[in-house]
Amino acid sequence: xxxxxxxxxxxxxxxxxxxxxxxxxxxxxxxxxxxxxxxxxxxxxxxxxxxxxxxxxxxxxxxxxxxxxxxxxxxxxxxxxxxxxxxxxxxxxxxxxxxxxxxxxxx
Numbered sequence: 891x892x893x894x895x896x897x898x899x900x901x902x903x904x905x906x907x908x909x910x911x912x913x914x915x916x917x918x919x920x921x922x923x924x925x926x927x928x929x930x931x932x933x934x935x936x937x938x939x940x941x942x943x944x945x946x947x948x949x950x951x952x953x954x955x956x957x958x959x960x961x962x963x964x965x966x967x968x969x970x971x972x973x974x975x976x977x978x979x980x981x982x983x984x985x986x987x988x989x990x991x992x993x994x995x996x997x
Contacts, residue, residue: 919947919948
């Protein structure tokens with residue numbers, strides 16, 4: 891009934907990858923605060939605006955992660971992952987497309 895070494899190795903790889911992605915996500919979120927003094931002068935906004943921005947970011951992140959968890963529990967991670975990759979691809983295509991042909995001349 892014991893797990894084979896290949897299964898344990900595969901589990902360790904997956905856990906390590908997920909853990910690193912989670913660490914990197916927190917790093918990117920936490921690196922914002924030290925940049926606030928530089929960004930404050932550059933954009934001409936106060937610390938209250940940055941505080942509101944970070945509050946909205948964490949609120950939306952928490953709500954969407956909770957919703958994603960329910961969707962994964964209901965439909966499965968593989969199915970959700972496929973839709974997520976297709977959605978991200980379509981979103982990238984739309985965002986990369988120029989609004990006007992004149993925008994192409996800028997580049």
